[in-house]
Amino acid sequence: MKKINARTLHRDLGYFYLGLILSFAFSGILMNHRENWHPDKYTLNVKAIEVQLPDEKDINDEFAENLAKSLQIEDKIKRHMVRKGKFKMMFENTEVEIDTKTGKGEILEFVKTPFISQTMKLHKNTSAWWIYFSDIFGISLIFIAVTGAMMVKHGKHTFKRRGWKLTAIGLIFPILFLLFF
Known part of the structure; x- marks a missing residue:
């Protein structure tokens, strides 16, 4: 039995979810600006x-x-x-x-604006199947992020030396946004 390599799993999950990441990113941008151009109306x-x-x-x-x-x-x-x-x-x-x-x-x-309003359903869908799939997707993104952070093992750009600081800033930014905006 072949041992599962974290680097290989990280790469393959990244490839698998690339289309979904692009779809969510595109529809998320559209959702952010829906009040300006009303894709549903x-x-x-x-x-x-x-x-x-x-x-x-x-x-x-x-x-x-x-x-x-x-x-x-x-x-x-x-x-x-x-x-x-x-x-x-x-x-x-x-x-x-x-x-x-x-x-x-x-x-x-x-x-409804063709294609665009349907794409936005990714963020609005409440069916049980889509919620479970989205949960798996979210867990996979966490896995991809963590394994990606751990891939650099030597040098001055490791997670232990530099990455944790950038991760902390990345976590603080949305917290500050929620507190002050």
């Missing part, structure tokens, strides 16, 4: 509307549902509100915003 259609709104006190669930039907919106209402002079209704793939004084507004219909 790519605007497909904008339609101007004008409706007669009742007094703000008369705007309720029943009114919102009837208005949605009259505007031919098939989605189920997630929520509605009157805020800063605007009546807003939010649906799965549609948003309606109407000025309460003029009754003028617009319907925004959305579709």
